[in-house]
Amino acid sequence: MEISGILSAIVIGIVIGVLGRLVVPGRQRIGVLWTIAVGIVAALLGSAIAAGFGVADTDGPDWVEWFIQIALAALGVVALDRGLARR
Template sequence: MEISGIVSAIVIGIVIGVLGRLALPGRQRIGILPTVLVGVVAAFLGSAIAAGFGVQETNGVDWIEWLIQIGLAALGVSLLDRGRGRRVRR
C-alpha cells in the first residue's frame, strides 16, 4: 500500500468511525479520538475482508466494502462503550 493509500484510509477511517457511532442507538460513553481510531482500524480491516471476498474493486461506489467497514466500526465502538461501562468510577 502506498502512502497516498494509507492517508486516504485514515481520512476514510475518520468518516467510518463517525458513521459506525451514528449507526448505534443511544449515547456512547467514548470520546471522539477512540471513535476515530476504531474507524481507522475498521477501514483497514474492512478493506482486507472485502479483498478476501473479491468485492474490493467494483464499478462505481464500493457499497459492500463500505457496509463491512461501517459494521466493523459499529462493533468496535459498541465493544469499547461496553468496556467503559464496566469500570467503576470514584
C-alpha cells in the same frame, strides 16, 4: 504504502468511525479519538475482508465494502463503550 495512502486511510477511517457511531443507538461514552481509532481499524479490516470475498474492486461505488467497514466500526464502538462502562 505511500504517504497519500496512509493519509487517505486516516480520512476514510474518520468517516467510517463517525458513521459507525451514528448507526449505534443511544449515547456512547467514548471520545472522538477512540471513534477515529475504531474507524481506522474498521476501515483497514473491512477492506481486507472485502478483498477476501472479492468485492473490494468494482466498477462503481464499493457499497459492500462500505457496509462491511461501517458494520465493523459499529461493533467496535459498542465493544469499546461496553468495555469502558465496566471500569
